[in-house]
Amino acid sequence: MxxxxxxxxxxxxxxxxxxxxxxxxxxxxxxxxxxxxxxxxxxxxxxxxxxxxxxxxxxxxxxxxxxxxxxxxxxxxxxxxxxxxxxxxxxxxxxxxxxxxxxxxxxxxxxxxxxxxxxxxxxxxxxxxLNLGDSCKGCSLRKRPSHGKQRVSRDGRWSPPPMGILKINTDGSSRGNPGHAGIGAIGRSDDGGAVFLLSVYKGQHSNNLMEALAIKVVIERGCSLGWRKIICESDSQIVVDMLNNQKLEDVSWQLASLARQTLSLCRYLDSVSFHYIPREWNRVADCLAKWASENVGRWDINSRDELPFEYCEIIDQMLLEDKSM
Structure with a gap:
């Protein structure tokens, strides 16, 4: 045949x-x-x-x-x-x-x-x-900070949370740092199904500020949807360490303000934890954040149905692959 x-x-x-x-x-x-x-x-x-x-x-x-x-x-x-x-x-x-x-x-x-x-x-x-990094004025890509506090194997994928817990992956993107910036996030339940996603352009800001804002926004979203237990994953070790250590003296006032707001929201939850993960474990949120920073203007996506068709196909493919791991 x-x-x-x-x-x-x-x-x-x-x-x-x-x-x-x-x-x-x-x-x-x-x-x-x-x-x-x-x-x-x-x-x-x-x-x-x-x-x-x-x-x-x-x-x-x-x-x-x-x-x-x-x-x-x-x-x-x-x-x-x-x-x-x-x-x-x-x-x-x-x-x-x-x-x-x-x-x-x-x-x-x-x-x-x-x-x-x-x-x-x-x-x-x-x-x-090839989208392998922003061309900067120098001749090297910016090295990801290494704090030595959290050694994480880079060979892995997204893993589902325990039953009854919402796992949220967040990311912030700034094209120029500071430059056109946005946030992206996706919340998933224990079966790997998407509870919510967002991809929002936020104007001109630094990358760390967007990483912190993304976490604050998703904690708000999780609370508003009635979740009482949340795991939040981010590929920004700086912001994760800041929230876990709660040492805000050495960060900018904008970051300190967002951290305080986030920690205040956490009081309404039964449990919440913040974890650093490598970027390749965080690829769905990474895509959503990058799209937000690339689509300058009124890019305000708060559900899958609001995404353009071609973006939906990419997200659906990634979610399917994550669930099959």
Whole structure:
């Protein structure tokens, strides 16, 4: 029996067509080569592709890693979307699959590579195109602070809370720090189902301020929905330590004010805890916060139904993957 192509529904599906020749797949590859400022490799088979790949066109170490593993992410996500279309009725467009590829590539690079390494000036455009960090005035990405208080394995995913407890993942984003900023969060119950989500643009602020504001807002939301027990996870160790230690003398008055408001709200709960987690465990909230900071203006999302369709598809895919872990 012969099957028509899953993406284009015109040609007979085979490995070469699925991964390289289908217009859907070719659009993904075009975005990849464009991100690297390279001409397209017009391969017709996996062997042709790997033989034509060549050396990384970048001097920065984490970009060299991305050059090698990125094509594997593309092939894997094309295969996943192909199967999701057949068995789950998925209908993601090429731009949405591309966003998923970038998100997953970013998770791997942040988890496995040293992001404080020197960035060659000629690689700045590639870093921006792959969303691997903000190009700053210096030639290195800002190193995540290390306090040594909380050692966390980076190999993992979101895990559900105990029954009767709401787990909320939060994130803040600032493009420029300070710059256009937003907050993102998602609350989930023990079955992994979304209780609420939010993605809100907040004007021009610093990243730490947005991290703290996100936590304060979600504690308010959890209380308003009637939850009495909350676990809050954030990838900002600075803000988590601030709330757990309650030492506010050495932080800015804005951060201290938000911390006091948050701690005051916690008095209405039976139990609440704040935990630091790596960014790759926090990817849903990370996406929601980034979208808020990117969509300057009246971006005020307070439920899944308010998200544009293409964003809904991405969030639904991430939630499904988290539940299956």
């Amino acid at each position: 012969r099957f028509s192509g899953t993406f284009c529904m015109h040609n007979e599906e085979c490995v070469s067509h699925l991964f390289f020749l289908c217009p859907f797949s070719r659009e993904i590859w075009h975005r990849w080569w464009e991100a690297w400022c390279q001409g397209c490799i017009h391969a017709t088979s996996l062997i042709d592709f790997w033989e034509s790949l060549g050396r990384p066109p970048a001097k920065t170490s984490f970009l060299q890693a991305a050059w090698l593993v990125g094509p594997i992410f593309i092939l894997w996500n094309l295969w996943l979307e192909r199967n999701h279309r057949i068995f789950c009725g998925s209908k993601l467009g090429s731009s949405q699959v591309w966003k998923l590829i970038l998100n997953r590539l970013q998770e791997m690079i942040y988890a496995k590579c040293d992001m404080s390494t020197y960035i060659d000036p000629g690689d700045q455009a590639i870093v921006r195109n």
